[in-house]
Amino acid sequence: MSERANGGRGVETRQRILDAAERLMAERGIEGVSLNEINSAAGQRSTASLHYHFGGREGLVRAIMQRHGPWLRARHEELYARLVGDGRQEDVRALAEVIVLPPAEYLELGPSPRAAIRIWVSALNRPQLDIEEVSHLVDPVLTDVGRRIVALVSRSMPRELAVERLFLASQAVLHLLADRAALEDASDNRRRPLPLPLMAANLVDMTVAALTAPVGAATARLAETAFDRAPA
Known part of the structure; x- marks a missing residue:
C-alpha cells in the first residue's frame, strides 16, 4: 500500500x-x-x-477542543472587536454577550458542536484540571473580557466578590447551554424550550443581573470579615 x-x-x-x-x-x-x-x-x-x-484520554479531550476551538475563538474575537470599535469596553452587557453568545450560537450548528459544549463543561468540572488544559478550553480574548468585567463590577463591591460572581455566572451559562444541547439531541424530548436566539438573549440578561446585583447587607458584613486583611 x-x-x-x-x-x-x-x-x-x-x-x-x-x-x-x-x-x-x-x-x-x-x-x-x-x-x-x-x-x-x-x-x-x-x-x-x-x-x-x-x-490516551487527555489527548482525546484536547483534540476535541482543538476541533471546535477555531469557530468559537473567531466568534469571540469578532464580537470583542465590534465592542471595542463601538467604544463599549465599559458596557457590562456588551462584555457579557462576548461570553454568552458564541457557545449559544454554536449549539445551532449540529450534534457535533452540541457535543463539544457538553464536553467542555465536563472538562471544566474536572478537579484535576491543569494550566495546560485550561489553555485549550478558554479563548484568550475571554481573559481580557473577564478582567474588564471584574474591574467594572468591583466598583460597587469587593474585588473578590466580583471575581466569584464572574466565575459562577460563567459556569452557570455553560451548564445551562450544555443542558440545552442534551435536550436538543434527546430522542424523547417532550419539552418546548425557547428558541435558541431568545434563550441566548435571556441568558445575557440573567448574566448581567447576576454580575451587577446590589450586594445585600448580610453579604457585605460577611465579606468584610472574610476579606479582612492583616495589618502590613
Whole structure:
C-alpha cells in the first residue's frame, strides 16, 4: 500500500476515533466512558490506533477542543472587536454577550458542536484540571473580557466578590447551554424550550443581573470579615 494511501487511512481512523469519543463523552462525561468503549464504537480491534493518534484520554479531550476551538475563538474575537470599535469596553452587557453568545450560537450548528459544549463543561468540572488544559478550553480574548468585567463590577463591591460572581455566572451559562444541547439531541424530548436566539438573549440578561446585583447587607458584613486583611 502506498504512503499516501496509508496516510489517508490514518486520517480516517483518527476521525472515526474522534467522532466516537466526542459522542460518548458528551453522553456520559469525560470519565464516564472507557477507552475500550470508544475504540469499539470507532470500529477498531485494539486500542493501538487510539494511543498512536491521541496518546490516551487527555489527548482525546484536547483534540476535541482543538476541533471546535477555531469557530468559537473567531466568534469571540469578532464580537470583542465590534465592542471595542463601538467604544463599549465599559458596557457590562456588551462584555457579557462576548461570553454568552458564541457557545449559544454554536449549539445551532449540529450534534457535533452540541457535543463539544457538553464536553467542555465536563472538562471544566474536572478537579484535576491543569494550566495546560485550561489553555485549550478558554479563548484568550475571554481573559481580557473577564478582567474588564471584574474591574467594572468591583466598583460597587469587593474585588473578590466580583471575581466569584464572574466565575459562577460563567459556569452557570455553560451548564445551562450544555443542558440545552442534551435536550436538543434527546430522542424523547417532550419539552418546548425557547428558541435558541431568545434563550441566548435571556441568558445575557440573567448574566448581567447576576454580575451587577446590589450586594445585600448580610453579604457585605460577611465579606468584610472574610476579606479582612492583616495589618502590613
